[in-house]
Amino acid sequence: MTVVTQAEIVEALLDFIALPDATEAEFEAMALKLFAWQFRNNEPYKRFALQRGRTPLTVKRWRDIPAVPITAFKDLTLSCTPPEAATHVFMTSGTTQGVRGRSYHPTLAVWSRSMLLNFRKRFMRGRERIRMGILFPDEKALPNSSLAHYLGLARRECGTPDSEVFIGANGLDLDRLLPVLAEAEASGEPYALLGASYSFVPLMDALERQGRHFALPEGSLILDTGGFKGQSRELGPDEFYDGLSAAFGVPRAACINMYGMTELSSQFYDDGNAVSHPVKSGPHWVRSRVVDPLTGIDLPQGQRGVLVHHDLAHFNSVSAILTEDAGEIVPGGFKLFGRVDGEASKGCSVAVAEFLAAARG
Amino acid sequence: MIEHAGHLPGLDPEALSWRYASYSAWGESVEIALPALEPTQARDLCEAVRRNARVRLKQMPTARIVDAIDAAIARLLDREHPLRRKAEHLLPIVTGYDRETVRLGLTSYLKTFRRPQLLRFLAEDFANPAVLDGFQPTAKGGFLRAHGPDLLLHVWAGNVPALSLWSLICGLLVKAGSIGKLASAEPLTAGWFASLLAEIDPEIGQCLAIVWWKGGEEAGEARFLKAADTVMAYGNNATLAALRAKLPITTRFLPHGHKIGFGLIAREALDSRKAPTLARLAAHDVTRYEQQGCYSPQMLFVERGGRVSPAEFARHVAQELAAIAHRHSRRELAAAESAAVAGWRGAQEMQAMGGTAELLGDPADPWSIVHVEKPEDLSPTGLNRTLKLVAVENLDEVPALVAPYRSFLQTAGIAASPARLFQLSERLGEIGVTRIAPLGRMTAPEAGWHHDGRFSLLDLVTMTEIEQSAEAASEGFAPYVD
Numbered sequence: 001m002t003v004v005t006q007a008e009i010v011e012a013l014l015d016f017i018a019l020p021d022a023t024e025a026e027f028e029a030m031a032l033k034l035f036a037w038q039f040r041n042n043e044p045y046k047r048f049a050l051q052r053g054r055t056p057l058t059v060k061r062w063r064d065i066p067a068v069p070i071t072a073f074k075d076l077t078l079s080c081t082p083p084e085a086a087t088h089v090f091m092t093s094g095t096t097q098g099v100r101g102r103s104y105h106p107t108l109a110v111w112s113r114s115m116l117l118n119f120r121k122r123f124m125r126g127r128e129r130i131r132m133g134i135l136f137p138d139e140k141a142l143p144n145s146s147l148a149h150y151l152g153l154a155r156r157e158c159g160t161p162d163s164e165v166f167i168g169a170n171g172l173d174l175d176r177l178l179p180v181l182a183e184a185e186a187s188g189e190p191y192a193l194l195g196a197s198y199s200f201v202p203l204m205d206a207l208e209r210q211g212r213h214f215a216l217p218e219g220s221l222i223l224d225t226g227g228f229k230g231q232s233r234e235l236g237p238d239e240f241y242d243g244l245s246a247a248f249g250v251p252r253a254a255c256i257n258m259y260g261m262t263e264l265s266s267q268f269y270d271d272g273n274a275v276s277h278p279v280k281s282g283p284h285w286v287r288s289r290v291v292d293p294l295t296g297i298d299l300p301q302g303q304r305g306v307l308v309h310h311d312l313a314h315f316n317s318v319s320a321i322l323t324e325d326a327g328e329i330v331p332g333g334f335k336l337f338g339r340v341d342g343e344a345s346k347g348c349s350v351a352v353a354e355f356l357a358a359a360r361g
Numbered sequence: 362m363i364e365h366a367g368h369l370p371g372l373d374p375e376a377l378s379w380r381y382a383s384y385s386a387w388g389e390s391v392e393i394a395l396p397a398l399e400p401t402q403a404r405d406l407c408e409a410v411r412r413n414a415r416v417r418l419k420q421m422p423t424a425r426i427v428d429a430i431d432a433a434i435a436r437l438l439d440r441e442h443p444l445r446r447k448a449e450h451l452l453p454i455v456t457g458y459d460r461e462t463v464r465l466g467l468t469s470y471l472k473t474f475r476r477p478q479l480l481r482f483l484a485e486d487f488a489n490p491a492v493l494d495g496f497q498p499t500a501k502g503g504f505l506r507a508h509g510p511d512l513l514l515h516v517w518a519g520n521v522p523a524l525s526l527w528s529l530i531c532g533l534l535v536k537a538g539s540i541g542k543l544a545s546a547e548p549l550t551a552g553w554f555a556s557l558l559a560e561i562d563p564e565i566g567q568c569l570a571i572v573w574w575k576g577g578e579e580a581g582e583a584r585f586l587k588a589a590d591t592v593m594a595y596g597n598n599a600t601l602a603a604l605r606a607k608l609p610i611t612t613r614f615l616p617h618g619h620k621i622g623f624g625l626i627a628r629e630a631l632d633s634r635k636a637p638t639l640a641r642l643a644a645h646d647v648t649r650y651e652q653q654g655c656y657s658p659q660m661l662f663v664e665r666g667g668r669v670s671p672a673e674f675a676r677h678v679a680q681e682l683a684a685i686a687h688r689h690s691r692r693e694l695a696a697a698e699s700a701a702v703a704g705w706r707g708a709q710e711m712q713a714m715g716g717t718a719e720l721l722g723d724p725a726d727p728w729s730i731v732h733v734e735k736p737e738d739l740s741p742t743g744l745n746r747t748l749k750l751v752a753v754e755n756l757d758e759v760p761a762l763v764a765p766y767r768s769f770l771q772t773a774g775i776a777a778s779p780a781r782l783f784q785l786s787e788r789l790g791e792i793g794v795t796r797i798a799p800l801g802r803m804t805a806p807e808a809g810w811h812h813d814g815r816f817s818l819l820d821l822v823t824m825t826e827i828e829q830s831a832e833a834a835s836e837g838f839a840p841y842v843d
Contacts, residue, residue: 044715048710051713051714051720069703069704069708069710075708075711076711076714076715292699293700293703294702294706294724304696340700346519346520346546347519347520347521348518348524348596348617348619348620348653348655349620349621349622349653349654349741350597350619351701351744352701352740352741355621
């Protein structure tokens with residue numbers, strides 16, 4: 001086996017990402033090469049793979065590369081390089097049991113290339129730049145947030161100079177945002193609002209209280225991500241996108257949901273939310289599967305299971321992740337149905353969720 | 362086929378509307394019609410049950426009620442009886458438990474409600490059960506009489522077959538007019554039992570009703586909650602809190618929350634002859650009702666120093682779980698349940714990678730055991746045949762490991778010598794354990810069990826006392842006074 005360095009892996013990945021597309025065989029070859037690298041350099045992942053009886057010698061298909069449950073990022077240091085050598089550590093916001101999942105990045109070269117190429121294609125859609133209003137704290141406020149980095153990169157690379165962040169230390173800055181929206185409405189120039197899904201809820205509520213709504217110019221866009229996470233009211237998809245559409249005059253087809261996670265280095269998008277649960281897909285360096293959570297076996301198209309993402313750009317950690325998200329493979333991508341949880345006990349025994357809720361007090 | 366659930370005496374069957382729910386398992390399906398009452402029907406039903414209980418049930422001697430229950434149970438124990446046949450056919454489809462589990466579970470459970478056991482129930486809570494029939498002299502002087510509530514509302518939950526009979530029968534024994542709200546996960550047995558009672562003793566049948574409403578939502582709920590004198594409810598803490606918030610302050614509320622069972626196995630029980638038997642019993646407790654019962658074990662604490670080590674014992678239990686899986690297939694799991702099992706297994710796998718845990722059973726097996734060598738606090742597993750086995754140096758360490766979870770404690774299964782049984786029970790009792798069972802019997806409480814450490818009957822009644830001095834004073838007003 002030839003010894004591969006990180007620099008070589010990074011270079012190979014940048015080349016792969018630069019390709020216009022990738023066939024199954026091309027993806028597989030790169031995935032297997034990366035698996036061998038991660039197996040050799042990521043000790044906990046190696047133990048995990050060995051426990052599953054999967055090694056670079058036995059695995060011949062990308063689908064057989066063992067997927068690590070997302071909770072592992074809380075318990076284990078999954079990094080091919082010493083974690084102290086990481087230039088960036090992204091952490092999950094989840095506070096279940098007070099432990100946050102971590103992703104270590106010795107370089108953001110691949111992460112940034114992956115984000116930008118895909119963002120340009122799926123959100124910018126051929127536009128060079130657009131004026132952005134960002135409803136999420138910036139990287140200075142949240143240095144360990146992958147979403148803060150994502151939005152920062154979007155603003156620097158694809159936003160006009162007058163793009164702004166409207167969430168500061170004191171939360172949403174309505175006094176600054178509303179005049180900007182009014183100005184954008186009057187200017188006739190398309191405007192983009194981007195942020196966490198839960199950041200939009202208090203904004204919509206405030207507008208409704210004031211009896212205000214905007215009609216942003218044609219071509220304006222909205223990007224939301226991450227769901228509500230208990231940070232705001234929970235809204236159903238129809239209620240949420242109808243609300244956005246009514247508040248900002250942006251049709252649901254121009255409201256795009258980004259699906260990403262700290263434990264990956266690439267994102268998924270839909271092509272608007274004209275209907276609920278639209279098809280989502282990622283770039284050619286990511287492939288997704290839907291599996292039976294118990295056995296890890298692929299489920300046929302159209303059957304609901306748990307999503308597994310295989311993101312080649314997540315090279316320093318583990319590329320294959322078993323999520324806690326329910327999904328269904330459909331032509332052109334997958335449909336996402338939120339988290340797989342809920343009442344696990346049908347009887348009167350305590351299940352984990354209730355126990356944790358009680359432990360948190 | 363459509364099976365109508367509930368028991369609604371006095372309501373016009375033509376005027377009822379029904380909600381239909383489909384259940385399927387084991388390649389069969391059944392549609393169940395659940396009664397959806399209008400608020401006026403709910404009100405009429407509450408009034409009728411209350412009135413009937415007052416003029417009928419409360420005037421009956423307890424013995425007559427015991428006889429009627431005994432006769433109903435005898436029919437349900439008779440495997441040739443049409444209702445028993447129906448139960449054996451439909452309960453596996455509705456609850457998902459396999460036929461043998463349902464059949465064996467029903468028989469062993471129903472046996473606790475035969476006449477001798479019912480008398481034990483009464484004797485357990487009342488020094489003199491005749492206080493339920495009239496004033497009885499007390500040791501301190503004076504007389505005592507016990508009254509059950511006029512209207513007792515049961516709010517049932519969960520899919521353990523026939524669990525509802527426990528509280529329903531307790532209510533009848535204290536002559537409470539009873540209304541039970543069916544659990545969607547097992548909406549059949551209570552209605553069947555009520556109808557059977559009505560057939561055996563029509564007067565008793567007029568004093569109880571079995572209803573349904575969609576949890577927390579329907580207008581009907583408010584009527585029932587307002588009408589009841591006492592509410593006995595089962596469910597998780599969130600459900601119970603929501604329910605309590607809706608009750609008038611004067612209503613007595615008797616909640617039974619979710620619990621975690623656990624086992625303790627002493628070194629003296631771990632020799633090469635006893636360990637395999639014990640493993641079989643532990644596996645039985647795990648499999649019976651798929652750990653859905655409040656008494657079901659989720660964790661076993663196993664002491665080091667026996668001839669069979671905790672690691673070896675884990676293997677014995679694994680072997681037994683594998684063997685049982687051949688005879689009793691695991692229920693088909695809903696997506697959330699599979700995810701819970703997978704999530705738990707995933708977390709254990711992570712521990713195993715750190716070398717601190719050992720995971721037995723493949724992901725595709727219908728059971729998993731994780732064995733850890735370091736002491737660990739009590740915690741729930743993924744349920745559905747997932748068990749954690751914790752090795753400890755000494756079982757004396759266990760009370761400290763479970764004490765922080767007092768509100769979730771109930772049953773502990775113990776395999777230890779008599780002296781240690783009492784010693785451990787003493788310590789476990791202090792921290793909130795209310796039932797000590799042997800392994801193999803954790804899911805089958807004895808007749809007269811104090812559920813959650815409470816008095817099944819005594820908690821339901823109010824006492825009326827005639828003080829000794831009142832009796833003495835009345836002498837002065839007798840027509841025959843000198």
